[in-house]
Amino acid sequence: MTTVNTMRAISQDTLGGPEVLKEIEVERPAPRPNQVLVRVRAAGLNPTDWKHRATGGFLGEPPFVLGWDVSGVVETVGIGVATFKPGDEVFGMLPYPWGHGSHAEYVIAPVRALTHKPASIDHIQAGALPLVSLTAWQALVENAELRPGQRVLIHAAAGGVGHVAVQIAKARGAYVIGTASAGKHDFLRELGADEVIDYRETDFTEAVKDVDVVLDTLGGDTSVDSLRVLRPGGIVVSILPVGSDEFDKEAERLGVRALRMLVDADRAGMNAIADLVEKGELRPTIAGTFPLADAAEAHKLGDTGRTTGKLVLVVD
Amino acid sequence: MTTVNTMRAISQDTLGGPEVLKEIEVERPAPRPNQVLVRVRAAGLNPTDWKHRATGGFLGEPPFVLGWDVSGVVETVGIGVATFKPGDEVFGMLPYPWGHGSHAEYVIAPVRALTHKPASIDHIQAGALPLVSLTAWQALVENAELRPGQRVLIHAAAGGVGHVAVQIAKARGAYVIGTASAGKHDFLRELGADEVIDYRETDFTEAVKDVDVVLDTLGGDTSVDSLRVLRPGGIVVSILPVGSDEFDKEAERLGVRALRMLVDADRAGMNAIADLVEKGELRPTIAGTFPLADAAEAHKLGDTGRTTGKLVLVVD
Structure with a gap:
């Protein structure tokens, strides 16, 4: 007291x-x-x-x-x-x-x-x-403009941002591929993931292609490697706001887009999140x-x- | 330089x-x-x-x-x-x-x-x-939830906030009544006002009734007097964030709503304003x-x- x-x-x-x-x-x-x-x-x-x-x-x-x-x-x-x-x-x-x-x-x-x-x-x-949902919303919807039917790859999909991003991407009508250790694959499927990849067993750059949007929550090599699974014109959004120049240079070389962002407080985004919650599409x-x-x-x-x-x- | x-x-x-x-x-x-x-x-x-x-x-x-x-x-x-x-x-x-x-x-x-x-x-x-448009937008749309066909009274309608509010209210399909001195009535009609009142010649509380929304840019007695032209359930939004208790007390007595606001920076509102500009509905x-x-x-x-x-x- x-x-x-x-x-x-x-x-x-x-x-x-x-x-x-x-x-x-x-x-x-x-x-x-x-x-x-x-x-x-x-x-x-x-x-x-x-x-x-x-x-x-x-x-x-x-x-x-x-x-x-x-x-x-x-x-x-x-x-x-x-x-x-x-x-x-x-x-x-x-x-x-x-x-x-x-x-x-x-x-x-x-x-x-x-x-x-x-x-x-x-x-x-x-x-x-709030923070994880706004991050996923701003990455997938505001910045990547994710549309129904698009293929999205979500790294660390069982993590804080990841497990919310899977649900938001599914609510947008996307085809969702998530990476996680094997023990978390059932959890990802329950959230709605269409494909799951065990990053310990599988090189995701071999297992996935023609992706429209990658949500990169890991940074480092993952950011750059993620560029290689995109279709032409696709986009990697990294939620780590600083990193190496190689990310931008490699994106330019490959003809894809590389974006870094920092989540920002915003009521419009919170309203969208509250709507998803009310519709039962986000927990x-x-x-x-x-x-x-x-x-x-x-x-x-x-x-x-x-x-x-x-x-x-x-x-x- | x-x-x-x-x-x-x-x-x-x-x-x-x-x-x-x-x-x-x-x-x-x-x-x-x-x-x-x-x-x-x-x-x-x-x-x-x-x-x-x-x-x-x-x-x-x-x-x-x-x-x-x-x-x-x-x-x-x-x-x-x-x-x-x-x-x-x-x-x-x-x-x-x-x-x-x-x-x-x-x-x-x-x-x-x-x-x-x-x-x-x-x-x-x-x-x-920005400031005048966001003020009008937040007052009329966010707070008063102005709908097509509603009657709105805008005080000082030829002023900075007023002349933008008239255009926003018209774009929302409202019936717009504006107060201004006689010399500015042509200006208000060009902006789209349906009725104009010369506040120097006419007591607006006598000339107007059954209003759904009042935008009060003047404060003082105008705030309280504006409550008297509302239909039951109507709202006065004052853009002067501080004032007398009489505003709230009289609203309660009359069964209408009294709201004070301070304009707030916001991209969602700016996007709405940019849309109106692009459609030619706001200048x-x-x-x-x-x-x-x-x-x-x-x-x-x-x-x-x-x-x-x-x-x-x-x-x-």
Whole structure:
């Protein structure tokens, strides 16, 4: 419990492993114009959290509070906010950079980052969706303009972004090929994948061809190799925003397209995601939940990269 | 002319009249992730500029650079920007607060605030549109959900927001009633207004009834009086985000809706505006243009409130 003007938050004073995370009590922030204060009910964890914890990334030097996913209840609204009122259930992804994140009891969010939480999912599911779903949506729909009948290859298709991307691609009417270790193939087929490839046994560049769109969640050699399975004019969208020049050069040589992107907060995308949820076409898989105070434990598990589905902090 | 790493900007060290504005040379900023640096070609002026110049508003204490409207050319892109590339012509409205504004040679903008400039308008027209069009769009379409055949009353319909709102409402198939002084009635009819009211001669609460949506650009007594011309369930959207409690209380008493909003940067809205422009359904009226160095002159003219249409700074 905290007093009325403070809140608990997971903060860090130094960069490092999960052990640098600690629960602190800080002043509860007030929303500025076109912002709302959200009482966090659940907040997903993502690789961007481990990376920022360890490197500072876009946030620079600590102290900062991590967390880009949020599902919760509007507590107060800033000047000019007409879209939401206190008590509304909302979910969304915070923009980069955002150093006072959602791994806390309350978080400030720009109203354009949020939309109404679908009634058909709970806060844990809603808190797991925003960053991975927006990433997949912006990669497949906004950037690649995926159309019905197109062939899409999704790397690490059982991962956080991957398992959501499979569902979004199927909802768009695409033919979906996913890579994953053999133990996750049943999971991928349940999500709707049409073909599954065991990347440990099979070189995907031999097994797949004539692909229209590749969603590259791995980077490195995978980015460049992915260009070789495209049909002429096809596109690889890498969700790792920086990498080698070879990606662009090889794409030009092959007559295909190579695009790097960074997911961006956006209500229009969140509305599209909420629509898919309401239609029953999109659900997150929850690998585990942790109370806010155990954020370091969640980071430890996330750091292993061995979970299937999403880790979520639950704030009571 | 400036050296390669600097730029000219209109800044102020103190709050006050137009005379506090001065041209300075500052370092050219670099875009952060999901931002672009735009070479400004034209930047509209809005009442929010005079207000912030005089009061600080959402920006607090100077120094700051004003300007929320921008039309220009992408110069460089930040990490993760897949939507735009250098050389793209873009336009949009910067978010609140934004203390390093568009009244400069270059401006940093979040990519989600921008969209591609329609080829059918020049930078002066594109630089005049964003803030007023987004205001009208968010008021009439997003918040009031204006439908074909509905009756809409637009106050100060010949003003910056008003003259754009008339066109947007007509494009939505609404029946449009506008208030303006008699000298501007021909202008309103050319824009498509179905009825015009001379607010100096006529009490609009006597002349109009059964209105579905009122767009209130004036505030004060007008906000409250506007509630009285609504049909049951109708809505007044005030674009002045703060005001008296009487607005809400009287709305509740009358069984109508009262909403206050503050315009917010948004690509989805900019896309809708660009579509209307491409269809020939939306054009700004330009009251005058000024070179960047004469920003103070533009503020002086804007402060009078006597212009019909938009003032725009042109950056060579």
